Amino acid sequence: MAKRFITLLLIALLAYMFLxxxxxxxxxxxxxxxxxxYVTAGPLELGAANLVTAVIVTYRxxxxxxxIVVLFIAAVGIxxxxxxxxxxxxxxxxxxxxEILRTGSDFLIPLxxxxxxxxxxxxxxxxxxxxxxxxxxxxAALLFMLSNTEARFNKQLTEVIESVSGIFYLIIGILGxxxxxxxxxxxxxxxxxxxxxxxxxxxxxxYSIIGIKVGMELIGILEKLRKEEI
Amino acid sequence: MSLIIIIFLGIIMIAAAVLALxxxxxxxxxxxxxxxxxxxSVLYLFLAAPDVAMTEAAIGSGLTTxxxxxxxxxxxxxxxx
Numbered sequence: 151m152a153k154r155f156i157t158l159l160l161i162a163l164l165a166y167m168f169l170x171x172x173x174x175x176x177x178x179x180x181x182x183x184x185x186x187x188y189v190t191a192g193p194l195e196l197g198a199a200n201l202v203t204a205v206i207v208t209y210r211x212x213x214x215x216x217x218i219v220v221l222f223i224a225a226v227g228i229x230x231x232x233x234x235x236x237x238x239x240x241x242x243x244x245x246x247x248x249e250i251l252r253t254g255s256d257f258l259i260p261l262x263x264x265x266x267x268x269x270x271x272x273x274x275x276x277x278x279x280x281x282x283x284x285x286x287x288x289x290a291a292l293l294f295m296l297s298n299t300e301a302r303f304n305k306q307l308t309e310v311i312e313s314v315s316g317i318f319y320l321i322i323g324i325l326g327x328x329x330x331x332x333x334x335x336x337x338x339x340x341x342x343x344x345x346x347x348x349x350x351x352x353x354x355x356x357y358s359i360i361g362i363k364v365g366m367e368l369i370g371i372l373e374k375l376r377k378e379e380i
Numbered sequence: 381m382s383l384i385i386i387i388f389l390g391i392i393m394i395a396a397a398v399l400a401l402x403x404x405x406x407x408x409x410x411x412x413x414x415x416x417x418x419x420x421s422v423l424y425l426f427l428a429a430p431d432v433a434m435t436e437a438a439i440g441s442g443l444t445t446x447x448x449x450x451x452x453x454x455x456x457x458x459x460x461x
Binding site: 203277278279281285286288289292 | 433434435439446447450454
């Protein structure tokens with residue numbers, strides 16, 4: 151009884167804490183100072199049509215590097231936890247996937263890969279970017295795993311591609327430090343004409359690298375989780 | 381009009397969250413948790429944040445659900461030994 155009372159009390163306190171968000175909220179009609187700086191200076195300085203990408207990749211590039219590191223540590227942690235192979239026992243012969251799934255995924259996988267690549271190469275023009283494109287690539291790989299239950303992804307290959315793209319990301323960051331304003335500054339390449347694919351300096355390159363890295367990392371996680379499953 | 385849709389989505393999200401807690405079937409609970417993310421991504425789209433909406437739809441409702449299902453499958457097959 152006391153336990154339930156405490157729970158209800160905590161919920162009430164939480165509701166009271168969030169009350170100002172409902173009661174006192176008023177729609178802001180103008181941007182705050184930081185946002186205004188980004189909106190006015192962003193297109194001129196970086197030439198990216200999608201301002202969100204400009205903020206994520208360049209202005210807050212160090213945060214993005216941090217996110218990449220977090221994802222990497224998560225993948226390493228999963229690999230560490232699952233390092234012990236489960237007991238050697240002869241797995242029951244796997245049921246092969248159905249005809250419908252196989253035909254459907256044969257049709258969908260190329261489209262998904264194309265869409266993922268489109269998302270991360272056009273990150274500076276349209277919504278989306280490296281993380282989203284990487285996850286779409288992973289979903290194509292997942293569909294492949296579901297439709298071909300026997301096939302395995304080459305672990306070494308995914309790890310090597312992931313490491314190499316991580317190294318390239320850092321090299322580009324250091325190039326920005328040497329050739330332009332600071333670490334991960336994307337302006338060491340020509341800004342070009344706004345709205346074109348090859349524009350906005352190094353942003354498309356950085357986001358493509360992030361997309362490949364995220365995709366390979368998540369494929370590695372899925373492969374580790376799938377391995378030895380019965 | 382959009383306010384009504386936002387409130388409606390919020391109510392369904394709360395219902396899905398409660399379902400995820402109380403459902404006895406764990407696979408159904410995982411799917412229900414994925415539905416929350418899917419509706420959240422629609423909500424972000426209504427609030428004019430397409431970038432966040434894409435992330436939420438791809439990672440929150442797609443990948444997280446799959447990882448949960450795979451982990452659940454692993455736990456179940458380990459327990460059967």
